[in-house]
Amino acid sequence: MEYILKEPERQISTKIIQIWRTTNTIGHGSFLLGFVALLTASHYWDWYNWVNITLYVLIGITVLSAIFSILIEPVFIQRTWRYDVDENFIQLKHGRWNVEHKIIPMAKIEYVTTDQGPFLRKAGLYSLNIGTTASSHKIPAIPEKEALKLRSLIASYANVKEDDSFE
Amino acid sequence: MNNTQEAKRYHPAYLLVELFEFLRNSFFFILFLFIFNFDVTTGWIFWAKIAFLAAAAFTIGKIFLSWRLHTYEFDRKSITLREGIFVKKVRTIAFDRVQNKKTSTSFIHNWFKLTSLTLETGTSNDEASVRFPVLKRQEADAIVETIDKGAAAETSSVESEEGETDASLPVRSEKSQRLEYFRSTNKDTLRAAFTSLSFLAIFPILLTLYFQIDDFFSIEDDAENAVLYFADHFWLLAPLFIVAILISSVIGYIITTIRYGNYRIEADRERIYITRGVGQVHTFSIQRNKVQAIQIEQPFMKRIWGIVEVKLISAEALSIGDELATNSLYPFMKTKEAYALLGELLPQYTVQDNLNRLPRNTIWLKLLRPYYVTVFAGVALWFFRPSLLWVAGVLFAISLVSRLFDYLFTRYALEGDSIQIRTGGFTTTTFVTRRERIQEIEVSQSKLQRAFGVRSLGFTNRAKPIHVSSIQDVPDGLGNDFKQWFVQRKVKLE
Incomplete structure (x- = not known):
């Protein structure tokens, strides 16, 4: 398919x-x-x-x-920040002069967290951190409700573990 | 070996090995304090002698006590080590955590038919490895076998590797025998000695020796006299130089033999085994299906000789401490021979021949990019040493050539399940990996690249540390192909 x-x-x-x-x-x-x-x-x-x-x-x-x-x-x-999450991949894309587009397979995701500093709190926003064994990535500003929903969504998708025969 | 056994001490030769180590480390102190200042019994030398003796007594006591107190025992699934003199420490390591087994045999080990064994686990802290400094050879083999059996019993149900249908490495029931795939000949060693320029190694050795001796006895004056003498008798230098080169060639050959001599690559169905060294034998093994990628390196020197170094990228720890990394299959292999060997050892990673070149216009892009090193060096020199400003010119020339080479040698191929890229100017690096082995990808494009219609691709592989590969200035279309290719990765559900 x-x-x-x-x-x-x-x-x-x-x-x-x-x-x-x-x-x-x-x-x-x-x-x-x-x-x-x-x-x-x-x-x-x-x-x-x-x-x-x-x-x-x-x-x-x-x-x-x-x-x-x-x-x-x-x-x-x-204006240029874009992201998307589906059950197989997370995509992050940003930049105007230097466009960067990252694709992270769900199966490789190890953890997902939400952060909120004082400024973000005042605005009712969260930043979402996604970590793989290789690196960690940040989506900088997502409204509270959406962020929390996204966090649990990614967590449940990422649970679909790939058997890559490492512990 | 029994499945459970009594706690055991190391072989008594432990004392000798450790003692020898201590003597070797304090060689110059002993030489200085007790040979050259044998009859001095006053002043700071006297106190230094006392301090040294105290330290020696302490160390020897410690060696003896650790031999008495350190024990190890095995049960069906794990090793338990008890160590520590004042602070007791008990460590238990489960067999299925052991990813890597290395033995290393020094000259002393050899005399007593002993060896040392290091077991590495996947974790990266300082407790990650277990070292048995002294073991009888049979015992080392028995331990390895016990671990293999124990680990196999643990994991036999979940062995198959993601995505890869291991047609070439099928059912693991009967343990296949080890086959030899490569054995280095004298010719190989000779070639290795020359390419690694090890015949020049004598100069740093002499220099260290000179400085080390000079620390203790001031021979600087004598050395100066010698230099003056040769300045007067210039013709004497030529034969001396030839003799020095000859001697150092011989020494270089010997060093290379000790390191790379008798190099063997063997493999059974699960693992690849590498054994190297004469006198000091090192072995290393890696699980075939844990190889994440293959990296083929070819520095300028090796390109002239038509040889390559093939490295196996893996998340397993591949080198121990100060040792030479052994993750390379033989570092001095003829290019063709290396590719053939790869095809046999790791058929899932085939090195492609029909590779694509970068678009022709990217040569201008490469030359246009800012010359940071040159500019920085230029500014720094202009401020501090204007007379050396020509160095910046040399740097500029080197970067020009390097970029030109980079354009000429860069290649890529995206075919089937694998991706292959070759990058680099003076040293080219070919990297081959499979889609399932890639952790994440990144496609990027700078303003300048957009003007030329090209992009950069990047991807990461599991390794220690994480391995990031990238290739610059590939055509726009490949960026999209690469993304589409990556998202077709098969996801195997549990």
Whole structure:
């Protein structure tokens, strides 16, 4: 019987855009603070000149990266994220410039968990982690009800164990 | 061997083996403290002697006590080991957990007709293996047999492998006999010695020896004098050099013989057995149906000589500690011979001949990709050593050639149940696996690749550690074929 692979269609919640913006702001902000603190110290105690140059370069890179990953990136990631689950495979697909499409057989799945940090909790979202012996994968933002349903669904599908004669 | 038996100690030669190990490790201390400073009884040397004697007494006591206190026993299904001097430890390992059995026989073992045996389990922590440092050979064989029997009784009901109908390795009822598939000849060893450049091995050995001696006696001045002398008498160097090369060739040959001499590959229905070494004999075996993939490596040097190294990828632990990995079938096999052997040993993995090349336009794509190493080296050199900036140029040339080679040598085939990819510039790696052995796949495409209408494929196999393979810049269509191919995997229900 031929199995037809459908392109994944389910999307992740749009609320994640705001959350990513917040978390990326915090992340980049703390890096920036650290570099500025070092720069101040460097001027105060007269450190080597190459330290200053390096710090200016790092600050420049951080600012550029912040603009990209706060303003631009979250929208694209959310818009391009697709996943799908059926009884044989889990599919994950994301990315606009670099498109990645992963296919994981249910039979190889070892565990599935849901996570929720403070920001996700406020938005009523969960992230779903899927682990195989080889690696672990994350679907970043799924509404609570859907996430819990998906978790038990995957768990029951994955229970269909393949006899691959390992323990 | 009985199914249940008394707790046993190791053979008394354990003491000798361990003692020899201790003496070997402290060789330079003894040389320095007790030979060269024999009559010194004052200062720090005196205290060093006392400290050494105390440590020696402690170690010897420990060796003796561990021989007294370490025991092992077998029952029908498991091995129980009791060890520890101050902290007692009891470990029980069920036979069906034992995935791998290795023996290793050193010179000392040889004198007493003994051997050492290591049993490996599938887990990856430090308790994963059980080592019997000293065993009589018959006893080692008996243990292996007991384990095989015990494990067979446990698992005989669930042996068949996913998806693969083992037409070639049928019913396991009668234990088939071991057949020899390969035995290395002197010619092979000679070829091995040359390709592995082991005749150059003498130089690092001499260097370590020099530094080790120099640590204890300052011979640096003498060495400098010698260098000055040869600088004055330059013509003396040529014969000296030839003699050095000759000696080191002989040493290289001997080293290679000790490591790879008398190399045998045997197999019965279930397992492949590899035995290697002269004087120090190592054996290794792997279950045929646990081979996840085959990897054929061919570094530049080996390509010139037309030889390859075939590795068996498996989730079983394949090398023990510092030992040379033995997951390779003979590392210096003629290409044709290797493929023929593979066909016989693992018929489910056939190495294809009619492979596809990458689309022609991808050569520009490969050359267009950023040269990170070159740029990084260039920037670093420009800042710190502008006079060495030409090194960046050399690096650039090397990466150019490597990318060109990569384009020329990369091949792929997706046929039936197996996939085969060959990648790499200076060292090419061919990887063959079957659909059921693949854990997950990934198809990706970067912006640049999209412009050229190509993609990258990636897939993972179970191994230790996980083995990730990928091939870049295959045509768009193959990406979809690969996905469709993968999802046709048969799922066998329990």
